[in-house]
Amino acid sequence: MMNSAPTSRASKTASRADLEELAAALEELAARQTRQAESLLDFVPRASPELTRPDHLARLADVFRRIGEGERVRVCISVPPQHGKTEMVLHGIAQLLAAHPTWSFGYATYQQDQSDDKSDRARGIARRAGVTLSETRANLRQWRTTAGGGCLFTSVGGPLTGQGAKALFFDDPYKNRQEALSEATRREVWSFFQSAALTRGQEGMSVVVVHTRWVQDDLIGTLTTKGWEVIELPFLMDASGAAALPDGGYANAAAVLNPLRQMPDGSAFGWSVGGAIQHLVELDAPIAEALYQNRPRRRVDGALWTYDVIPHLDAPPPLSRTIVVVDPNAADEASAARADNAGILCMARGADRRGYILADATGHMSVD
Secondary structure (H helix, E strand, O other): OOOHHHHHHHHHHHHHHHHHHHHHHHHHHHHHHHHHHHEEEEHHHOOOOOOOOOOHHHHHHHHHHHHHHOOOOEEEEOOOOOOOHHHHHHHHHHHHHHHHOOOOOEEEEEOOOHHHHHHHHHHHHHHHOOOOOOEEEEEEOOOEEOOEEEEEEEEEEOOOOOEEEEEEEEEEOOOOHHHHHHHHHHHHHHHHHHHHHHHOOOOOOOEEEEOOOOOOOOOHHHOOOOEEEEOOOOOEEEOOOEEOOHHHHHOOOEEEEEEEEOOOOOOOOEEEEHHHHHHHHOOOOHHHHHHHHHOOOOOOOOOOOHHHHOOOOOOOOOEEEEEEEEEOOOOOOOOOHOOOOOEEEEEEEEEEOOOOEEEEOOOOOOOO
């Protein structure tokens, strides 16, 4: 009997601690359910009050909703420049981690310095969203939550494995138009994408590719031919929501993707229909159609003819002049295999005043 009172007090103390722990767990569960129910469109201005609700990217937001609900998504999304797509992706990753702190993700862009900047931005968003990050795993290349989830940030050609990742995000794999027009760069991007997303990813892993269109066989163009889901968000639209046509100076334009509105700091964001038409008309047509309207034109990479349209002869007619044309790629021996082709052609003018290709030694080689 003498020990009964202390035992009772200890029992009450333990019971009180258990109740407090249970209450904290229930509170966290309720908060997580609230985060899961919140739209990404609402999450963006809540986590970053300097931004406005990005209604123009509702279809991109819906992709993140589908991933959060456990759907396996393989989707390409083309978005015009300066429309907030990267901010949307970074906020989407942070929101997913707030709702699912054990999940892991991968993010890749065209170069590592850029990826580091995006990592720093996403990490700050995640913290503001209530994600608890590990103090020992919080560097820019990879940061993790205390629950074991997190995100790896890399670049084209860098380390990225799909092993264990819930989703991979490829955001702007090309730095600029010059790189997108380079066959060697497109080859490098495709090789990296296949290695990271297609050969090492798990069966249930989602993959989201987001970038501005450049040429027909950029990453989105290539994946389109392989049956991936495609979401196109044109800068200027007709009454049906399809990309407005350039005929008559975009005479059938009726709406813009991102209507002109005011940001929280008072600055303007978006476009009027008239302003968008003027902007497209002032651009070179191939750039306007590819970057803004998601309609890249057929690319010829400087070639006016291809072999399938040139008749083949067993022997040329009498020739009046023969020349050798060289178009070097300025590569050294070490980088020649990754560079564009160097062109070497032997051409002639026939007595009939037609042009003839006598030999073609075009290929990967150095200037030596």
